[in-house]
Amino acid sequence: MHGKSKSIDEMSVRELAEYWYVLFNRTVLDLNLNVQYTKAYCLDLAEMATEIRRIASERNLLLLDHYYVRPEIQKTCHFVGDSLGLGLKAQELVQNQSGQITAVWLSAVRFMGDTVKIVLGDNIPVYMPKFSGCSLVASLHGVHFDYRRHSEQETSIKLLEKPQSEHPIDVWFKENPGGIVLSYMNSDVESKRKSWAVFTSRNALKVLEYAMKENPGKRVYMLPDQFLSNFVLEIARANNNPWIKPELVDVFEGMCHVHAQKISPFALDEALLQHPDAALLVHPECGCAVNCFIRVAKGLIPRPTFIGFTQEMIEYAKRPDTPHEIIVATEAGHVFTLRDLVPNKIFYPVTSNATCEFMKATKLEDLYNAIKNPDWSNYEIKLSSETIRDARPAIDRMRANA
Ligand code: SF4
Numbered sequence: 001m002h003g004k005s006k007s008i009d010e011m012s013v014r015e016l017a018e019y020w021y022v023l024f025n026r027t028v029l030d031l032n033l034n035v036q037y038t039k040a041y042c043l044d045l046a047e048m049a050t051e052i053r054r055i056a057s058e059r060n061l062l063l064l065d066h067y068y069v070r071p072e073i074q075k076t077c078h079f080v081g082d083s084l085g086l087g088l089k090a091q092e093l094v095q096n097q098s099g100q101i102t103a104v105w106l107s108a109v110r111f112m113g114d115t116v117k118i119v120l121g122d123n124i125p126v127y128m129p130k131f132s133g134c135s136l137v138a139s140l141h142g143v144h145f146d147y148r149r150h151s152e153q154e155t156s157i158k159l160l161e162k163p164q165s166e167h168p169i170d171v172w173f174k175e176n177p178g179g180i181v182l183s184y185m186n187s188d189v190e191s192k193r194k195s196w197a198v199f200t201s202r203n204a205l206k207v208l209e210y211a212m213k214e215n216p217g218k219r220v221y222m223l224p225d226q227f228l229s230n231f232v233l234e235i236a237r238a239n240n241n242p243w244i245k246p247e248l249v250d251v252f253e254g255m256c257h258v259h260a261q262k263i264s265p266f267a268l269d270e271a272l273l274q275h276p277d278a279a280l281l282v283h284p285e286c287g288c289a290v291n292c293f294i295r296v297a298k299g300l301i302p303r304p305t306f307i308g309f310t311q312e313m314i315e316y317a318k319r320p321d322t323p324h325e326i327i328v329a330t331e332a333g334h335v336f337t338l339r340d341l342v343p344n345k346i347f348y349p350v351t352s353n354a355t356c357e358f359m360k361a362t363k364l365e366d367l368y369n370a371i372k373n374p375d376w377s378n379y380e381i382k383l384s385s386e387t388i389r390d391a392r393p394a395i396d397r398m399r400a401n402a
Pocket residue numbers: 109133134135136137186256257258259286287288331356357358359
């Protein structure tokens with residue numbers, strides 16, 4: 001738990017409702033969550049959260065969630081993290097409390113649940129209240145979304161193309177036998193299973209270099225985020241990296257709709273114009289912030305800028321020598337975290353529309369209903385032992401280069 005000194009387990013339902021009413025109305029009103037945190041609603045949420053925590057304590061459950069999910073879920077769970085952090089934290093906690101944690105419940109998108117399951121292996125069940133997708137992962141299967149904002153409150157996201165049946169990696173392997181695949185963390189379990197290594201936004205360059213060093217002369221397929229992959233190649237070219245041969249690398253043309261249609265270069269320029277004294281913080285977590293990541297790395301933003309993961313962002317924001325106003329270039333969930341933990345500074349989302357519908361699809365009610373259900377089988381992440389075994393080396397190579 002982050003935030004107040006009294007933990008959620010020590011508060012009465014009414015105290016929790018009052019705390020959340022004040023907190024959420026201070027921190028998320030402009031984040032386009034399509035919900036009003038009225039006193040009555042906060043009381044409902046507090047009742048559900050208290051019951052979820054009671055069941056978690058009674059059954060020794062570990063509740064995890066991602067920073068992009070709704071704030072009330074973040075405040076209910078034991079640990080909130082980014083996609084890599086969730087897997088690592090789950091492993092650490094499960095190992096440290098050997099035998100005590102009986103199951104993990106994760107609120108996030110499906111590929112994150114798969115990663116936690118791969119890291120934890122067969123020993124412990126992993127459940128999700130909802131198996132939400134991700135537009136970047138869906139683009140691997142030829143599925144593209146069209147996002148539209150109709151008004152301040154109303155947005156829509158619709159499917160544009162039907163999925164294709166053959167996995168793009170299989171198609172590529174037919175033309176490139178003996179090649180190797182590197183997949184971004186934000187990919188499906190099939191990609192991870194077929195990959196030589198997985199990478200994150202932060203270690204993409206390092207993993208590509210390592211892969212080309214270890215597999216000289218082999219063709220490489222990077223996927224699914226075309227912006228991140230092309231950016232890494234551009235950096236390698238600019239630095240004359242002796243190991244990376246861009247002519248041997250093929251890039252899959254996938255994208256995240258939040259990145260492509262929401263946190264665009266235009267939105268960033270607009271935010272910089274509106275807040276001339278603000279610093280810029282970029283979290284390289286998802287496809288959504290890659291645009292900003294690229295411009296910052298190229299030195300194109302004439303402002304104090306900082307790229308870092310959540311804990312580093314919080315430490316940067318807390319420092320007395322960093323600007324009082326800060327634009328946050330990533331999904332709106334991080335704005336909530338920063339406003340919660342650093343109340344003396346002002347944080348602006350790069351656009352009030354920087355929300356991922358897939359991450360917001362899980363509601364506290366879903367977690368509550370799922371955990372209260374006597375039969376959890378429909379919520380379990382089921383991966384075969386072979387899939388876990390095959391996917392783990394790629395994850396291990398990512399961790400070795402973290
Ligand atoms: S922000 Fe983009 S990459 Fe991240 S979960 Fe949402 S759709 Fe996927």
